[in-house]
Amino acid sequence: MNGQEIRDRLLHSYERSYDIVKPSEVNGHIYDACASYHESGAKYVLSKKAELWRISCHEHAYFKAVEELNEQDVEIFLTDLTEWIEPKVVREGKEVPDTDHMYTLVTGIFFADKPVADSVKKKIRKYRYYKNYRFSLRGYCQVRLLVFDTAEQKVFGNRAAWELVKGYAKMFRS
Template structure:
């Protein structure tokens, strides 16, 4: 299976729940696709105006096909999270998230036809970004990293993406 075929399978899987935009520009860098997901949960008594609580949950997923993933690609993605994705897409340019924000995941999915460089494999496992808003009262945002190594038929991820790695492995993507 080639990387482009895998990308189409992943996007087909995501299209039922996510809003997908192809291609997507992240501060001058072009990704193959961007998928956005939002779910709202609320509890109310008798009528909807008597709301007890509300929680908004988001996921921003960025897809990119590469020949080979190296450490520079991961550094670039981290820089984009700090400079554009978190402030613009998660907070919407505001100082803090909205009142009922619970969490936002910023997920990078990289599909590598030629494998993963040796230095990048360790960086993938150690990749971390986490930010609380108002000591957690306005939720948090976290970066997840998922790498499909097509050449070696492996799925790699950081600690935050541990469940995603398990899920895609069980789904038999390869």
């Protein structure tokens, strides 16, 4: 199974809950797809006008299938993240997100057909991005990086993506 087949299989599983845009342009760079998920919850008394609290949670996943994943591909995504995704998608151009914002997860998912170099693996595994807004009163943003290495039939990612790695590693076992 190559990277594009895995990407299509993964996108198919995302279709039920996520809004998917194919292809997606971010800061002048083209990604194969962007999947967005938005969830909101509230607690109120007697009527919806007497709202006690409200939360909103978001997730944005950017998919990219490449023949060989190199450091430049990863750097382009990380630059897009800091220059465009976090300020324009997460904060919507404001100084901080809205008052009901709880968290936003941004996931970069790469699919590589050739084996991934050790330097790229190290860069991805060590990457951390966690930004809180107003001492977490306005929520936080966290970045997860995930790589499907189809040549070695392995999945790896950074520490924030460990749950995804654990779940998606089963794709290669079946």
